[in-house]
Amino acid sequence: MAAADSQRILVWLRNDLRLRDNPALYHAAEAGQGVVAVYVLCENFIERHSTAPARLDFVRRHLVQLQADLAERNIPLVLLRVRRADDIPHQLLTLARREGCHSLYFNAEYPLDELDRDRDVAEHFRRHDRHYKRFHDRVILPPGQVRNGQGEPYQVFTAFKRRWLQLARELPMVPHGLPAVQPDTLGQVGDAGVPLEALFQGIHLKDLSALWPAGEEEALRRLAEFADGPIHDYKNRRDLPAEAGTSTLSPYLAVGSLSPRQCLNAALTANEGRWDEGSDGVTTWISELVWRDFYQHVTVDFPQVCKNRPLQSHTDGFPWRSDEDDLNRWRRGETGIPIVDAAMRQLLETGWMHNRLRMIVAMFLTKNLRIDWRQGERWFMSQLIDGDFAANNGGWQWSASTGTDAAPYFRIFNPVTQSERFDPDGRFIRKYIPELAKVSSRQIHQPPPVSGYPAPMVDLKASRKETIALFQQLNGSPSKG
Template sequence: MKTLVWFRNDLRTIDNPSLKAAMDAGSNGCIAVFFITPRQWKLHNWGSPKACFQLDCLTALKDELESLGVPLLTRSVQIQEDVPTLVHSCARQYGCQQVHANRDCGIDETRRDETTAGHLATDNIEFTLHDGNSIIPVHEIRSGKGTPYGVFAPFSKAWKKTILERGFPESTKPMPQADIGIRPCSIPDQSSDFPDWSGRGLWSGGEREGLRRLDTFIRNHAGNYSRDRDTPSIAGTSTLSPWLSSGALSAATCLNALIASHGPEFDTWPAGPSTWLNELIWREFYRHVMLGFPQVSMNKPMQPWTELVPWESNPAPLDAWTSGETGIDIVDAGIHQLLQTGWMHNRVRMITAMFLTKNLLVDWRAGERFFANHLVDYDFASNNGGWQWAASTGTDAAPYFRIFNPQRQAETWDPDQTYIRKWLPRTPGSIKPIVDLKQSRQQAIDTFKNARETFEGTADEDGRLVAANGSRNS
């Protein structure tokens, strides 16, 4: 029997259950396929940094699969709706009786897989989805009431309890198969929809580079992670997010590296590894939220009352923010780091996001799209979760009245302005801030407070808005 493994957001050979299952079942060989969908990537707000890195990871995956005797085929198609038909035709062309893939959590992706299953069923081709994009299948973690978690702390507690009960995942690589006489396809360097970008050389895509960086981080930086992670001028974070977001590296492999270094008892770990584990669990949590609360995939906030926040309609504040010209040096430095490298330090991401959504009162969705378009590590669940946290619209979000003062944040985390001077293309303090921080903070608090009070006076018992004529806006 021949099998087909359909790669999506999992461009690796280690800890890839769909690849392993397909190779185990393929007594007459396993074939791999990946669909390049540039228009769909555009619809999902990808920019050149993300798209180019994805193609680089795909090129590296082709080489890794060749070492296993598995040919990688690529097909270019503009939109996701055409993919199910192509999966079906590819399986028929090569005589594959089974198709294997790792489960995606997004609404569009779930619908795509349901359609694919229907197409394949017409020829009695089995379609099996595996849980390869999270350490624990995120749909299996539930509260005592059987509902998804909306708060991180109890989710984290349940996650740790579950993994200790089940045991830790294995990060294994399949054994090579015999040559099946099918040549792999060439991988394009770039798509015409996504021109090359200046920071591409900073990021080497692929599984081997991700594993190398993971090893370096565990050996040299994980021990001091809790101390160094908030200082943007030093290499205190893992910078593994691009490999995690493309699936060139799995979160389970990261966890296993921590366990190999510090043992299986989480409670005995030093602060550094414990804090990094917490970040891996946050990543799992945001996937859990995306699956359990579909509105986040529909451009909606988790907190319905925040739909009443009257966001700024003047484009000037957003333009200043996206250009790195707000006059708030730490914010502008972060934007310039992002534009030059495709990456921004996580502490600075929080500062810039909260400044945009609170001090400038710009809709968080505008910032979310801008980050998506410029981040090499763009990941919908994590990006959406981070923006909704900063804007106080999301699950377990920062309370609307707790607003970072970006200048104090800079004094705390960049006291000698090393980070600011590295990325800011002007003398610090040389331009006047576009808003008064104290006044804009109070305006944000008043605006959010009024929105919440208005909502509480007009919502029905299910928490949905009721319009003046009594109709529901769900």
């Protein structure tokens, strides 16, 4: 066991489950006095945030690899399980004392619950004469840095992106390498923490390892493969769910086996260092990375979104419906609208859904069924392997016309038109709805009665009209056009 006056550093890993380009880990290892890593599973966070069993299993599989990879660098990984977030400060301090760690390093997380948790931990360490250091790895530009001329946060994405590009291109974008190997005499932590099996004992897990192998090697392999070719076609293929036109890196970015800086770096390399010219595919993909940063910034600048509130307060009074039967039909992919059902079944089967489809099903739930977007947000979190509060909340509030730079309430996607446009031959629909396998491509978007497949549960035109009328009645609602 380490001496009490040791200068080791405790690194608290959360959604940054990688060795490379991990600022907290990298800087702790540079100090050269020994590093102990810790991962804390909080039961209450899992319940409150409806974390998907597929995502939890993905984390579990990452931890297996991480423990082995860290051990090769003489960095032990201690696993702790707590009931409530309130237990974390004490547990971390006890571990720090026991292992002779004078400082705690971690990478920031931005939703309110996480900020509160981290403030409590930092305060506890300060009170007990230990240091802490917070780094930024979840975003390319940290919240607070992208401001307009008045020093205010942006609410409109295009203006945010313009400023973001000005700032980001001035920065070195070379990711950190591996953390330095630590002196091996410091590598033992005895019986601290719990074994991996106990960490997840009694917690519902869903194994999707065949689709989503874990680990940073896999994440980097996928990134390299995408940046080596498909990225250049991204602009043309990104909206076609039947094609492998997007990177499918979101699960790896969500648990942090990949950093957004590594993504940006690979994209820039593929485009000979150019940010907003050259390959259309690359510049469009960089825009998506900026959207990702944008929503992380929104959670900090507009914390009401973390409290189940709409960003645009005038939409607070919108009469959302609550109908468990309708909600369940949507959840199960039994709405009778093929593109919606195929998308919802893709989510159930693979833990992931194509971006175009996320928008279609979210609009359908909020604008045609008029069910509260928070129900959809929660269901997504409970199923997505890439569940990320900021991106998910941003996507839902965009679709519900309650958020930043949201879809105007009168511009409602028609799922049938979307289907005809983005899945023209019905290839994606047939993959997930075998009942419709024999329906012609012309009819598949709005099929005639087929045995075993439901009729549409809602009249698309009438429900659209009704929703627009209700939005128009809201006080402070922006006028059409």
